[in-house]
Amino acid sequence: MKALIVYYSQTGNTQKAARKIRDGLKAAGWEVYVSLLKNTKAEDLEDYDLVGIGSPVWYEMTPNMRLFVESLPDQKGKPAFCFCTHGTMPDLYFPLAVPRLMQKGFTVLGWDKWYGNCSIQIFPEPYYTAGHPDEKDLEDAFAFGKKMGEMGAAYCRGENVELPKSPMPNMMPMHANAAIDHLGGFHNVHGKLVRDPEKCLYPKCHICIDHCTMGYNDYSCDPPKYGSEGNCCDDRHGCTYCEMLCPTGAIHPEIPYEQAAPAGQDHGSELFCMVLEKAEKEGKFRRLIPFDKVGTKTPFYSVHNTHPRLKPLSTKADNE
Numbered sequence: 001m002k003a004l005i006v007y008y009s010q011t012g013n014t015q016k017a018a019r020k021i022r023d024g025l026k027a028a029g030w031e032v033y034v035s036l037l038k039n040t041k042a043e044d045l046e047d048y049d050l051v052g053i054g055s056p057v058w059y060e061m062t063p064n065m066r067l068f069v070e071s072l073p074d075q076k077g078k079p080a081f082c083f084c085t086h087g088t089m090p091d092l093y094f095p096l097a098v099p100r101l102m103q104k105g106f107t108v109l110g111w112d113k114w115y116g117n118c119s120i121q122i123f124p125e126p127y128y129t130a131g132h133p134d135e136k137d138l139e140d141a142f143a144f145g146k147k148m149g150e151m152g153a154a155y156c157r158g159e160n161v162e163l164p165k166s167p168m169p170n171m172m173p174m175h176a177n178a179a180i181d182h183l184g185g186f187h188n189v190h191g192k193l194v195r196d197p198e199k200c201l202y203p204k205c206h207i208c209i210d211h212c213t214m215g216y217n218d219y220s221c222d223p224p225k226y227g228s229e230g231n232c233c234d235d236r237h238g239c240t241y242c243e244m245l246c247p248t249g250a251i252h253p254e255i256p257y258e259q260a261a262p263a264g265q266d267h268g269s270e271l272f273c274m275v276l277e278k279a280e281k282e283g284k285f286r287r288l289i290p291f292d293k294v295g296t297k298t299p300f301y302s303v304h305n306t307h308p309r310l311k312p313l314s315t316k317a318d319n320e
């Protein structure tokens with residue numbers, strides 16, 4: 001029997017989880033193919049008996065994954081599972097993702113999540129969840145994959161499989177509101193991203209075209225298209241991936257990060273600490289970095305202060 005894992009990952013956390021889930025599925029006897037979201041077509045799912053869908057939490061599913069799921073035809077009961085990695089506030093992911101999968105006709109066998117380090121330009125570096133997912137998280141991911149494999153096999157044999165109840169949100173409304181306020185009411189504090197054609201190396205470089213989460217960019221047309229607005233990017237989840245990957249700084253925020261979120265000032269640490277301390281008390285979070293070592297005064301952009309700030313992931317080991 002064949003299983004497909006489709007995932008999206010920017011900084012590698014979800015990729016690590018996807019690979020361990022793959023190993024767990026293999027241990028349960030499945031032949032597994034792991035596919036990056038951007039290389040996956042809706043019709044690819046037809047060739048598989050079990051499907052796993054994973055992404056980071058960006059409030060809920062990343063928008064590219066959500067659009068992919070929405071584009072799928074009726075899956076007629078095909079068994080599926082979903083997973084994510086997340087920073088501090090993952091609580092809306094499964095309550096939104098699981099019903100989305102069910103609406104597409106999947107039989108959802110289970111879901112799981114793991115903490116992941118968080119790389120957001122204006123957030124602390126190192127972040128509170130630095131070090132995650134660690135060995136322990138990945139052992140859990142393996143066990144989850146094995147369990148999904150065993151359940152999936154039983155389901156495919158026509159056996160009675162006990163399905164989990166739909167997840168309920170566990171987010172205190174004050175956290176949701178505070179998160180929205182913190183994100184500037186869903187506007188980035190640094191404004192939109194813009195592209196400076198003078199500094200851009202296109203056509204020699206096309207990294208921001210190849211790796212845009214939403215496939216917005218095309219500089220071959222006239223006028224060139226950049227970002228969600230065609231001439232700028234107003235992504236309200238805080239995705240600044242193209243800015244991070246750009247080797248020259250041609251893509252930059254309207255309001256320089258230094259101005260929007262000055263290093264040396266504290267941005268939102270009270271909320272993060274409160275949420276994580278609660279999770280820790282409930283046994284859901286393991287602190288791998290002492291909170292006094294968290295870079296509350298050294299935002300990501302100030303530590304990764306040369307371009308590119310980040311390199312895209314290699315997917316070479318996905319199907320080993």
Ligand SMILES: Cc1cc2nc3c(=O)[nH]c(=O)nc-3n(C[C@H](O)[C@H](O)[C@H](O)COP(=O)(O)O)c2cc1C
Pocket residue numbers: 008009010011012013014015055056057058059060085086087088089090115116117118119120237238239240
């Ligand atoms: C644009 C953006 C939005 C995010 N939103 C959330 C969020 O709402 N809740 C949360 O817990 N983590 C959030 N995170 C943190 C990521 O979910 C976390 O770092 C994840 O492990 C990244 O996975 P990746 O390495 O596979 O890209 C966000 C990260 C980014 C870049």
